[in-house]
Amino acid sequence: MSSSGFSPAPPPVFNGEGYHIWAVKMKTYLQAFDFQSHTAQIRQHSDDRAKRFKAMSCIQRSVSDVIFTRIMACESPKKAWDMLKEEFQGTERSRQKQL
Template sequence: MASSSNVSLPSPSIFGGEENDFWSARMKTYLRAYDLWDTVVNGYTPPVEGNEVEDLTVQQIKKQKEDSTKNFKALSFLHSAVEPSLFPRIVGASIAKEAWETFQEKFQGSERVRAIRLLNLRRDFHNLKMKDSEAVKEYVSKLMKVVN
């Protein structure tokens, strides 16, 4: 009988620059399944070189190694989940959090940009009216476009 830890997950969704919200939700779930989401959210601080390294306990060294491994696993998943045309945007990132934030800033926008988009969507929704010459199917299609 196979244990649940032997179950392999499907590959992450490939991001092509559209539908960032859906891709972000899928990637968050994917990274959580591998216990890597905290690494993306909290970031990773590489170990400091020099005398401070010599003063670390074995447990601290193991923790740093584990954190480093998680960071590079998460970064690897992010690298493999984007189309080649978008890869140059994150190729220079050595920390998964940095790569994630690059995509969020570019494709989701800052808080101000999102607020403006939301206002525009609200306006579009309130101005949406069915024309006399318009079929119900066409109107529903326009409505779903705004909703999505």
């Protein structure tokens, strides 16, 4: 905030009733302090995180339990995918050696 002595009003409080009124007031409040862009960034981060969990779930469900134990420590779907690829397809270098 600037040093003009302006103190922002507290945000509108939602008491469980009149959501549509609160939502309009809250959007205006967030826009007044340029928080709207921050909430969009938070939402994007949450969406990205959900996509990673969905992808990991798909990979984990699509392998047998024996193979699952090999990727269960992976914290991202990319790591799990790369581990499976390297183990079962090999690296470019190992494929060249096999030829």
